[in-house]
Amino acid sequence: MTVIGRADAIPPARTRRAALRLAFRQPAIAVGAILLVFFILAALMAPLLTPLDPLTQNIAKSLNPPSGEFPLGTDKLGRDIFSRLLYGARISLFVGFAVVVASSLIGGLFGLLAGWRGGWIDEVMMRVTDIFFAFPGLILAMAIAAALGPNLQNALIAIIAVTWPVYARLVRGQVLSLKRREFIESARAIGASQFRIVFRHLLPNSLAPLLVQASFDLGGAILSVAGLSFIGFGAQPPTPEWGVMISEGRNYMATQWWLATCPAIAILLVVAGFNLLGDGLRDWLDPRLRGK
Numbered sequence: 001m002t003v004i005g006r007a008d009a010i011p012p013a014r015t016r017r018a019a020l021r022l023a024f025r026q027p028a029i030a031v032g033a034i035l036l037v038f039f040i041l042a043a044l045m046a047p048l049l050t051p052l053d054p055l056t057q058n059i060a061k062s063l064n065p066p067s068g069e070f071p072l073g074t075d076k077l078g079r080d081i082f083s084r085l086l087y088g089a090r091i092s093l094f095v096g097f098a099v100v101v102a103s104s105l106i107g108g109l110f111g112l113l114a115g116w117r118g119g120w121i122d123e124v125m126m127r128v129t130d131i132f133f134a135f136p137g138l139i140l141a142m143a144i145a146a147a148l149g150p151n152l153q154n155a156l157i158a159i160i161a162v163t164w165p166v167y168a169r170l171v172r173g174q175v176l177s178l179k180r181r182e183f184i185e186s187a188r189a190i191g192a193s194q195f196r197i198v199f200r201h202l203l204p205n206s207l208a209p210l211l212v213q214a215s216f217d218l219g220g221a222i223l224s225v226a227g228l229s230f231i232g233f234g235a236q237p238p239t240p241e242w243g244v245m246i247s248e249g250r251n252y253m254a255t256q257w258w259l260a261t262c263p264a265i266a267i268l269l270v271v272a273g274f275n276l277l278g279d280g281l282r283d284w285l286d287p288r289l290r291g292k
Contacts, residue, residue: 029280035273039266043089054084054240063256073258075248077238081262084240088263091241092222092270095156099221100214102160107167108203108210114168115175116198126172129165137162141224145233152225152241155234159224163217170213174206212282219274226267242267 042049058078066073072081114125132140141158148154178184179202187197222242228234229243237244242263249259 026280026284028276029284032273032276032278032280035269036277039089039270039273040093042086043093046083046086046090049086050080050083052080052083054079054087055238056080063252063259065256066258072262073256075245075259076252079238081245081258084245085242085262085266088240088242088245089266089270091152091235091239092226092267095152095159095225096218096222096270096274098156099159099163099225100217102156103163103217104167104210104214106160107164107169108171110164111168111171111173112175112198112203112206115172116179116194116202122172125168129168132162132165135162138224138227141228142231142233145228150233150236152229152235152239155225155228158228158233159221163221166213166217167210170209171206174209175202178202178205212278215274215278215281219271219278222267222274223271 056079058074060078061070061074062076062078064070064074064078070080070082072085074080075084110125110129114122135143141155141162144158144161145155148157184197184201187201192200225234226241226243226246229236229241230247232247235241235244237248245263246260246267249256249261249263252259
């Protein structure tokens with residue numbers, strides 16, 4: 001990975017635009033971005049794309065197959081699957097971004113402090129992360145969500161609790177590899193404060209792997225919360241969340257396939273979009289892979 005010698009050595013606007021054009025020429029980034037833009041626009045425009053309320057029940061039209069009136073059919077309470085899918089995209093995308101932002105902030109600052117200070121502080125802080133890594137992530141998230149109570153907010157807290165140590169380890173490793181580099185020693189020599197060195201030099205040069213990890217974790221967070229909702233520890237009915245929709249439709253797979261299949265396909269496409277974006281960013285940001 002190319003390391004910038006100074007944090008203010010930002011490429012000019014023309015160079016940044018050229019780099020973005022080069023990035024979107026990569027198939028993985030392009031396809032991932034298209035999928036994600038599609039779902040983000042669908043979530044934002046949900047009220048315009050469907051006039052039906054995702055919570056309105058119509059028992060007379062329960063379990064209707066896909067038709068002109070109901071493009072993706074209805075569920076056992078007569079609610080429109082298409083409407084619930086669009087409004088569910090809002091919840092799932094919010095969950096993904098909220099988990100990644102919170103986890104990267106908590107873990108990033110934790111790893112930054114541990115790597116910079118070193119010594120016994122680093123030792124103690126890394127043993128704390130080891131405690132979280134000692135448990136399977138989903139099992140620990142289930143335990144935390146069950147202890148806090150089954151709802152979407154507690155599911156978010158549970159996923160954040162098992163995700164932040166990844167960022168702590170990642171940022172710590174970057175800081176340890178950078179803090180003895182020449183540009184850091186030069187900053188010390190000219191009398192730069194520790195705050196300036198950490199946040200003006202170390203942190204900006206540690207962001208590339210952080211962005212790649214975040215792009216993968218966005219899809220993972222959506223999957224995790226959907227999984228918690230599926231087993232009853234996340235969002236609760238009648239919330240139009242994709243995991244809840246799959247849980248409600250699992251008993252009808254043999255006869256009303258659309259109940260569980262439609263939200264499952266939505267999860268598949270969103271997670272695939274984030275994973276493709278992550279793969280593309282990794283290749284684009286690593287000069288050893290960029291030319292392959």
